Amino acid sequence: MEIIIQPTAEEASRLAARVVANKIKAKPSATLGLPTGRTPLVLYRELIRLHKEEGLDFSSCSTFNLDEYVGLAPDNKNSYNFYMRDSFFKYVNIDLKNTHCPDGMTDDIVATCQAYEDAIEESGGIDLQVLGIGSEGHIGFNEPTSSLASRTRIKTLTAKTVQDNTAFFGSVDAVPKHVITMGIGTIMQAKEVILLAFGRQKASVVAKTIEGPVTAMVPASVLQHHPHVKFFIDEEAAAELKLKPYYTTVFNNKPKWQQF
Numbered sequence: 001m002e003i004i005i006q007p008t009a010e011e012a013s014r015l016a017a018r019v020v021a022n023k024i025k026a027k028p029s030a031t032l033g034l035p036t037g038r039t040p041l042v043l044y045r046e047l048i049r050l051h052k053e054e055g056l057d058f059s060s061c062s063t064f065n066l067d068e069y070v071g072l073a074p075d076n077k078n079s080y081n082f083y084m085r086d087s088f089f090k091y092v093n094i095d096l097k098n099t100h101c102p103d104g105m106t107d108d109i110v111a112t113c114q115a116y117e118d119a120i121e122e123s124g125g126i127d128l129q130v131l132g133i134g135s136e137g138h139i140g141f142n143e144p145t146s147s148l149a150s151r152t153r154i155k156t157l158t159a160k161t162v163q164d165n166t167a168f169f170g171s172v173d174a175v176p177k178h179v180i181t182m183g184i185g186t187i188m189q190a191k192e193v194i195l196l197a198f199g200r201q202k203a204s205v206v207a208k209t210i211e212g213p214v215t216a217m218v219p220a221s222v223l224q225h226h227p228h229v230k231f232f233i234d235e236e237a238a239a240e241l242k243l244k245p246y247y248t249t250v251f252n253n254k255p256k257w258q259q260f
């Protein structure tokens, strides 16, 4: 695991964008796994800048989003389908035919989830998975006690996640309670993973994820078993890490060939 601590979310996002850009340059047909939420917005902004100013080319990339609310159509402003087009896809030269997000309107959830898994496999698997983290440790919408071997399926949101996302919907009652999410097993199959976490409110869960025991009670802790995972966190989110000075030393002394 590589723990990269930067003074601000802005700086951490810029470094993370470099990892994404390097992946696309090395493999123009890369398959990316993507999150929504507040955390990746600066990363997407930086990728858009790299596209506009440095010609970063998304034309051969494929993407798979982590999750979608059940019952929200792609034209609903709170759907993750909409979020992706509105925050990222419309500003870069990605072919929308190569972008995937679970269908929240499906009337056959089981078949839709299996088809999503099949499509990921057909694309050759996810080369680089980008993640945020929920305040109770979810990745995707794999809430605490999700099976660490789970695949894409329906999940019920915890009261805490509903509360965390209420701001987007105006009231607790308006937040959908069910989602379709890639499973933890699905995420763990990605060849490389980067997780972004910013702000003091994420400090406790970041410390549990990186330095606590691997447990389904903190689903993100399973990343300790992933062979290629990087955490991009700001100072505030790093506040409860016991080995913070060590992570900083490691990062500041990376051999040149390992830098990005």
Ligand code: F6R
Pocket (backbone or CB within 6 Å): 034, 035, 036, 037, 038, 039, 040, 066, 067, 080, 131, 132, 133, 134, 135, 138, 139, 140, 141
């Ligand atoms: C969203 C997702 C979630 C979010 C997490 C953090 O697609 O998969 O795991 O990454 O809920 O959300 P924010 O970034 O809003 O704090």
